[in-house]
Amino acid sequence: MTGFPGLGLIVAVGIILFTVLTNMIVVAITFWKMRRWLKGSGMVIRSKMVERRRRRTLSGMTITTSDPMVVYEYEVSGRAYRCNRIRADDILKIWSTPDSQTLARYPCGAGVDVHYNPANPEQAILEKIPVGLFAALLVPLVLLAVVFWLFLFLHTTL
Numbered sequence: 001m002t003g004f005p006g007l008g009l010i011v012a013v014g015i016i017l018f019t020v021l022t023n024m025i026v027v028a029i030t031f032w033k034m035r036r037w038l039k040g041s042g043m044v045i046r047s048k049m050v051e052r053r054r055r056r057t058l059s060g061m062t063i064t065t066s067d068p069m070v071v072y073e074y075e076v077s078g079r080a081y082r083c084n085r086i087r088a089d090d091i092l093k094i095w096s097t098p099d100s101q102t103l104a105r106y107p108c109g110a111g112v113d114v115h116y117n118p119a120n121p122e123q124a125i126l127e128k129i130p131v132g133l134f135a136a137l138l139v140p141l142v143l144l145a146v147v148f149w150l151f152l153f154l155h156t157t158l
Contacts, residue, residue, distance in 0.1 A: 010154070013146060014147055017143040036118070037117050038115070040074050040116060041112070042072045042073055042113075042114040042124075043072060043110070044070055044109060045071050045072060046071035047070050047110075048068075049067070049103070051064055068106075069084055072126065077121075081116070081124065085125050085126075088128065114126060115128045
């Protein structure tokens with residue numbers, strides 16, 4: 001066979017890299033829009049673990065997972081709002097902090113800083129900087145380096 005050796009591997013890594021980079025672009029756009037959000041004060045009114053989803057495994061077992069739910073109230077221009085969004089980086093949830101740490105940071109009755117969209121104050125979050133941002137930036141760079149190295153290594157061995 002006279003094809004380029006390792007081409008399948010390079011294509012597979014390239015597809016993964018494209019997916020991760022696309023994900024990063026979506027996150028970057030989200031954070032770019034949030035740069036003008038304002039900060040206000042709020043109070044946690046509910047902090048607990050809640051069951052979120054059930055899924056069936058291949059063996060037919062049902063798995064129940066739970067996530068932290070933190071509900072907080074805040075006021076903008078004399079109007080009260082209620083929200084339960086903690087982070088803006090839901091896309092990067094695999095790098096987020098453990099649930100117990102999230103609940104420990106936001107106990108019921110605690111005062112919190114709330115970042116809200118001045119154009120639409122119903123949109124709010126507690127944590128503006130994503131926990132996994134640095135890991136999210138590192139992964140595509142490592143993948144890009146691997147693809148580049150594979151290309152050079154395989155190209156010079158022909």
